[in-house]
Amino acid sequence: xxxxxxILEVGDFMGELSLFKNTVLTNSAEALEKTEICVIxxxxxxxxxxxxxxxxxxxxxxxxxxxxxxxxx
Numbered sequence: 001x002x003x004x005x006x007i008l009e010v011g012d013f014m015g016e017l018s019l020f021k022n023t024v025l026t027n028s029a030e031a032l033e034k035t036e037i038c039v040i041x042x043x044x045x046x047x048x049x050x051x052x053x054x055x056x057x058x059x060x061x062x063x064x065x066x067x068x069x070x071x072x073x
Contacts, residue, residue, distance in 0.1 A: 006069075007032075016059060019045045 005027065008014060015025045019042040049056045 006066075013062070016062070018042065 006012075006014075008029070014027065014029060017023060018025045019040075049059075
């Protein structure tokens with residue numbers, strides 16, 4: 001079943017749950033216009049977060065936004 005979950009904007013990200021929990025990403029994305037993407041391995045993200053903990057706060061802010069959005073549906 002196809003369903004639009006979110007339209008991502010510049011700087012948004014997806015698949016982050018698989019960075020912190022050993023799961024396979026089951027969602028997919030389709031670009032509506034010319035798009036550049038960046039794939040980052042979970043080990044590298046963890047390394048960056050250890051060096052710059054404020055980045056973890058950005059992930060938490062995004063999670064909070066997504067939870068709020070899903071509760072409003």
